[in-house]
Amino acid sequence: MLDDRKQDVLRAIVQDYVATQEPVGSKALADRHNLGVSPATIRNDMAALEEEGYITQPHTSAGRVPTDKGYRLFVDRLAGVKPLSGAERRAIQTFLAGAVDLDDVVGRTVRLLAQLTHQVAVVQYPSLTRSTIRHVELLTLAPTRVMLVLITSTGRVEQRVMDTPGPVGENLLADVRARLNSRITGKRFADVPLLIQDLAEPFTAEERPIVAGILATLLDTLVEHKEEKVVLAGTANLTRFGMDFPNTIRPVLEALEEHVVLLRLLGEATDPGMVVRIGHENMHEGLAATSVVAVGYGSGQETLAKLGVLGPTRMDYPGTMGAVRAVARYVGQILAES
Amino acid sequence: MLDDRKQDVLRAIVQDYVATQEPVGSKALADRHNLGVSPATIRNDMAALEEEGYITQPHTSAGRVPTDKGYRLFVDRLAGVKPLSGAERRAIQTFLAGAVDLDDVVGRTVRLLAQLTHQVAVVQYPSLTRSTIRHVELLTLAPTRVMLVLITSTGRVEQRVMDTPGPVGENLLADVRARLNSRITGKRFADVPLLIQDLAEPFTAEERPIVAGILATLLDTLVEHKEEKVVLAGTANLTRFGMDFPNTIRPVLEALEEHVVLLRLLGEATDPGMVVRIGHENMHEGLAATSVVAVGYGSGQETLAKLGVLGPTRMDYPGTMGAVRAVARYVGQILAES
DNA sequence: ACTGGCACTCGGCGGGACGGAGTGCCAACC
């Protein structure tokens, strides 16, 4: 294991490297942090740390740079989460409170997060699957064309247009609407299929295929949007750091275009547990030099969705984690209120 | 003015420069294009073209590069729009036809455009202001909380939650809903304020403030979303070209984050008229090296919104314009059908 | 009006020298 001083040295290396973006040497360490020992001693410790795989040198006779393993230890044991200042918290709260609808909440959140962390922010829309149905609306656009609008407890609205096998009267539609709402309002998505399976039965032979079509579309909508929506902001921040451009930035931008990849990045984060995935831990070739800090958010006890940021492995972890956690909390509050 | 051969030379310069990304010299021109004259003659023409400001040399004794003015002439007079192949057209059509709702149409369109042009694609959502109202729905979430859902003729759905000054009965809500729909369904946004201004009058003294609140929220929604929504795709394509990275890409990414800027870029494009804005014509500092090709699209005669692409000034204008125009047409068709 | 020839200019590239930062090791010290 690493004794206390070696851990101090590693911590100092990470901090300095994050601050300067340059390999850090023994002399600079001894100067900037008062570790109470000479550069020579630090050199010995650094050799040990390198032996264990926590740091590495870009080339012989250069300073040391943390490895993914080094950052991992730093995050897990050597640093905490840096809480935001009171002023920052208040700013977040008032900024988010100004939102008018769900789109606005999500949009503000992602921009806020990007600005706070100076990195790329990712926010997933509140999940449909875990939420409940608030209302179903049906309306005719044309004699054989019906629009279905689904409103969820998280404020999300889904729409779908369908063609019916025959003309639909207003009375029939009103009947279906009433039955549908009394059956499934307030129910969870997962329970809907069971609840409506016999809903077409009371109708006449001509009406039944129409009703069945409507039900099928409803079920379709529920399933379809399991694949979740995500939004991004702050891609310009990718250019902030001294990334060696074409090779580093390109694959990251490509990955960000793929919503599937983004969702996997947000990954297993849950409400209280923040996830930090460093470099290769992302299991994605183009993201070997980037880290992801993600956390779930929700209104109340449940995790509705996730949000996070993505930046170079050489990021300010404590600060970033603090910002991500704080934003997640306030979004949760806002959602709970609306 | 420029005689015919000088125009040919300019055209050849633009084509070669776009293809190779390198300054083009007189000898290369004489070789690749059979202009029927010697390099020396071409040199004279080039000197004249430079004199007039159509081309420039990065430094003495290098080849020539088109200026913004040169591209402008090229686009206006020297090149047409390159139509897509039949296979490409069919691919576009089937890809777009698979969309299930408006979000999906827009999402597919923007990805398609990015892929076709290998550039950054921008698509604006169909405008609210020019469309008509298809339906207004009201529903209670809590005794003093009402949700308003607005469905437009372009398939867009807007939602808004409001608190009412007092409890709202279902009967009252149904009454308001019915009156509202009979008054404004099928009407244009711009006409709504006039149409509903006296709608609260028939109600009792207790009801009136509630109804007034609902109407106010409705008007608010109409106004609020004048600022239009846009979506992006293909930012990774920015890295394709030999842009000198940090300085070129950074401001572009920053501009793309600002929806206001994006909307201004799409600018004055209308349905039949395609707009090409080259370099400085964008009137935006960071976009001095980028061009925008934009066009309006719509279902039928009216322009509902705009779409376009953004890329380096050294882009393949005929090809890009062809792709943009084709995609705009097919999106218009799809929207007209749904 | 066009062409061939020629001198000139300038950027890009490779090679070599130099300085500096940082290391590893060793002998001395507490």
Place this chain on the structure above:
DNA sequence: GGTTGGCACTCCGTCCCGCCGAGTGCCAGT
């Protein structure tokens, strides 16, 4: 045994220089 100062060594980044080639402008000739 852990810590320290000293020292030789390594290697990168940078600067400088000279060369080469591409391309130009000009001029005299057709």
